[in-house]
Amino acid sequence: MRRKGVAMEEIVAIVEFLSLSFACSLGVLVRCERERVVxxxxxxxxxxxxxxxxxxxxxxxxxxxxxxxKT
Known part of the structure; x- marks a missing residue:
């Protein structure tokens, strides 16, 4: 699934393979809600x-x- 040229796999990789704090430092606005990352x-x-x-x-x-x- 692509949207405006961004591969969803790239976004998944940021969350799965980098820490959330590092993802935030990359300019990704991350909010944790129970079991979800938004x-x-x-x-x-x-x-x-x-x-x-x-x-x-x-x-x-x-x-x-x-x-x-992922838990």
Whole structure:
């Protein structure tokens, strides 16, 4: 499932493989509600290399997504 170019797997990876505090430091707004982790309106930037080799930031999108927290 993709939304505005963001792979949901990327968002899952942030929550599953990084600590929540580190995810927060990446600019992900994380709120824990009982068994859920809620990512709310994340502004996601990707660094890409353009054809001439310069790095540029690409705005990918905002999303509202809820996933089950692993216990």
């Amino acid at each position: 990512l709310m309106e994340e502004v996601w930037w990707k660094l890409e290399r353009s054809e001439n080799g310069r790095r540029r930031g690409k705005f990918v999108g905002r999303l509202l997504w809820v996933m089950r927290k």
